[in-house]
Amino acid sequence: MGGAAAPTPAALEAQAWGWRYATRHRWALCEVTLRIEPGERVLLLGASGSGKSTLLQGLGGVLGGADEGEELGALLVDGVPAAQAHGRVGMVLQDPDTQTILERVGDDVAFGCENLGVPRDEIWPRVDAALDAVGLDLPLDRSTATLSGGQKQRLALAGVLAMRPGAILLDEPTANLDPEGVTEVRDAVAAALDATGATLVVIEHRIDAWLDLVDRVIVLGTEGETTVVHADGTPKAVLGARGAELAAAGVWVPGHPPAVPPPPAATPGEELLRTRDLVVARRRGVPVAGPFELTVRAGEAIGIVGRNGAGKSTLGLTLAGLIAPETGRVEASAVLAEGAKGDPIRWTSRALLTRIGTVLQSPEHQLLARTVREELAVGPRALALPEDEVNARVDDLLERLRLTALAAANPYTLSGGEKRRLTVAAALATRPRVLVLDEPTFGQDAKTWAELVGIIARLRDEGAAVVVISHDEQVLRALHARRIEVGA
Structure with a gap:
């Protein structure tokens, strides 16, 4: 050196x-x-x-x-x-x-x-x-x-x-x-x-x-x-x-792969999102990827892959209605929009909550509350759900994502893997029809990886569309994801 x-x-x-x-x-x-x-x-x-x-x-x-x-x-x-x-x-x-x-x-x-x-x-x-x-x-x-x-x-x-x-x-x-x-x-x-x-x-x-x-x-x-x-x-x-x-015990050991869910039982269903001549950018006037002609369907997993810096996360944020297209459009079907006006980028935060859920690449960028339990309740309370329904959803997610013992903990004191499971759980709390997940299995041991992939697969099989941005080829294979390569 x-x-x-x-x-x-x-x-x-x-x-x-x-x-x-x-x-x-x-x-x-x-x-x-x-x-x-x-x-x-x-x-x-x-x-x-x-x-x-x-x-x-x-x-x-x-x-x-x-x-x-x-x-x-x-x-x-x-x-x-x-x-x-x-x-x-x-x-x-x-x-x-x-x-x-x-x-x-x-x-x-x-x-x-x-x-x-x-x-x-x-x-x-x-x-x-x-x-x-x-x-x-x-x-x-x-x-x-x-x-x-x-x-x-x-x-x-x-x-x-x-x-x-x-x-x-x-x-x-x-x-x-x-x-x-x-x-x-x-x-x-x-x-x-x-x-x-x-x-x-x-x-x-x-x-x-x-x-x-x-x-x-x-x-x-x-x-x-x-x-x-x-x-x-x-x-x-x-x-x-x-x-x-x-x-x-959950340690990743070569030659001992974790369990994976069965393949989807049904073919993809109705169209939920479509892009037309979509070019994406983090900063206006600086395009990073595109144009894309994509369809996102109910009951389907899509894997967005490509090299670092190719624009994968930017594409995901644009599909999620969080970044405006540089050019082109992201269009929601009538089934997904359910009365919301215009394309997803024009929707209110509350409209997005039940339609498109997002997990960002860095968990810290979306933590809002003082405890894990309060974090999971943010979305359901924003929807003005009855308190007993909020508590039922939170308790269910705490159990499914192995977070029950951490319910009273400050989210910022969790390990990286625990923060990732928390942000995935928070996205699921409002039960959106489309999920955009950026590196959802980051920081997971073999046991929690298998459980998390199993949850995502069940959501897919129940009719949700799942867009997974990941370098983890194993998770894309486990979900039988249709691959979209960015920057090819």
Whole structure:
């Protein structure tokens, strides 16, 4: 990667450590004890909600102080409390939007180096090398607001690599990337580790791309209130000898695929949406994809696929009536409109609620309430449903999406996978005829993935139209989705 001498790799340690968020009764982790030696490359696994992301955030020193939660035990980096180990750990979180700080690509990558006091004449060679390493060939003055989710993820990784920390912590760094992007990020991490010798801890549900890179697998689980290490060893020892057991607990294990729903029993029904010469854009005058001639039918799943930055999410938002077409139209059939006037972009928010439900790529962008239960009640209450009907719908969704134990929790304290299930549940609460789901299976363990896909398949079979934007080929196959490729 060029520049100054590589840092020494960092040692990471948890000593009977625990963390409880200020708004939660249950500990996210409790009494977890483990040590990661300098230079080790560790894949951290566990079911959704097992505390993996909280542990990484603690090691990265970003959990906050006593006003954010309660802490037990100690988290150490090179024997120093993690919160005081400035510059020794670099971290890429689940949501890259939370780490995009500055308006221009070059400034954003340089930000961490500037905070660490790296000499100015060394910063920009580091920035160039880091962007090259993650395959992000963009002008340094490119606006970060124009980047896709996958591009922002690589930008966040470039910012970490430029700081040259002793440990690199990655929380699902490839979750929203196309297959080429996954390979680029994985290879960029490998090159950085080879050049620096840094310690690596990576959380991924889909682990195939990382198995050749890591030398140790740690699996977290719970026994009562205590966090335990269910398995710890080489990838072969852990995934080979205990693969079936771990898969049953929700861990993604190669060779142990989750259950998938049966194919649809009926052919697609009546037309609900149609596009005519549709060209889509996030900013007026800057088209990103099209023209499209699409039909969306009842009882059908459609998969929108393509490379990062091709315009998939923009197409989804336009179909959902949340972004105006650049040119062309999105037309709703009389069956879907049910008296609403004009095309979906002209509908009121209340009209959209019962007709087109949307799950955005970043869950945080659509969280509105203080608790999970209140979040699920927002839509039904906006429809002025009777309170007993609101409660019945909320209770049903809490149970179906495995969120009952989190009903009183602040949505922002949930894991990435739990937030995703919450936003899907909130979209289902108003029972729309069309669902537009952007990466609906992000952050799910194998068990919750199968349950979520099963719910989507049932909605399809009950007559809803489901538009799924995803790089997860497995979910598109499981739903027997008709594929629409953007940017071909």
